[in-house]
Amino acid sequence: MVAKKVRWAVEGRPRRRADADAQGPTTRDDQRRRLPPGQQLVTDWPVLDLGHQPAVDLRDFRLAIGGMVEQSVAWDWDAFAALGHVDSVSDIHCVTAWSRFDNRWRGLPTTALLDAVRPKPEARFVMVKSHDGYATNLPIEALRVPDGIVATHWNDEPLSRAHGGPARLVLPQLYFWKSAKWVRQFWFMDRDAPGFWEARGYHPLGDPWREQRTGPPSG
Ligand SMILES: Nc1nc2c(c(=O)[nH]1)N[C@H]1C(S)=C(S)[C@@H](COP(=O)(O)O)O[C@H]1N2
Numbered sequence: 001m002v003a004k005k006v007r008w009a010v011e012g013r014p015r016r017r018a019d020a021d022a023q024g025p026t027t028r029d030d031q032r033r034r035l036p037p038g039q040q041l042v043t044d045w046p047v048l049d050l051g052h053q054p055a056v057d058l059r060d061f062r063l064a065i066g067g068m069v070e071q072s073v074a075w076d077w078d079a080f081a082a083l084g085h086v087d088s089v090s091d092i093h094c095v096t097a098w099s100r101f102d103n104r105w106r107g108l109p110t111t112a113l114l115d116a117v118r119p120k121p122e123a124r125f126v127m128v129k130s131h132d133g134y135a136t137n138l139p140i141e142a143l144r145v146p147d148g149i150v151a152t153h154w155n156d157e158p159l160s161r162a163h164g165g166p167a168r169l170v171l172p173q174l175y176f177w178k179s180a181k182w183v184r185q186f187w188f189m190d191r192d193a194p195g196f197w198e199a200r201g202y203h204p205l206g207d208p209w210r211e212q213r214t215g216p217p218s219g
């Protein structure tokens, strides 16, 4: 699976014909505006992971935020749920070339997460780590966006285990591999370091509008 996904990111995944359903309620104009280059609209929601979907019991849930921050935290579920959660509707763009419009997420805005821990001035990057061993790196600015959210709900239902419940990151402005499922830690750093896919050739940032699928040749 890993080798196959690296190949898809490099060469583009073999395209299925757009199913008629995928045109859905969106207009052609809407699609032209909202679909990044090389993407195809789907109406289902594919599940992608490393072959292991960890079971995270709410009683054991901890979201730890540390590294170069003024105030590190380790929220249990009740503390996390007591923060100011919001709804936010956004589109998913996966590097394997599917996009899914109008996902209603509920959770903690990433801007509120930043406010809670107050990154130090030298903090410029973040490593996000998950319960399945996955990790992905981000520039800190990637969290200072209006639709960034640590989501507990999707379309008004608790997020399923397959899709990263009880809590996952959602950063709609980047390819979906940056949206870590089963998130357990945000670690603020002064230097960048590659996460799981970034170490295997994916782009360090992953902006779908600039088709940043693969990174510069690694050296
Ligand atoms: N913890 C974790 N998060 C992850 C992944 C993963 O394997 N493990 N895969 C990433 C990739 S490549 C994609 S496309 C999306 C898929 O999310 P979905 O299964 O909810 O569609 O999760 C991202 N976050």
Ligand SMILES: [Mo]
Pocket (backbone or CB within 6 Å): 048, 094, 095, 096, 176, 177
């Ligand atoms: Mo992906």
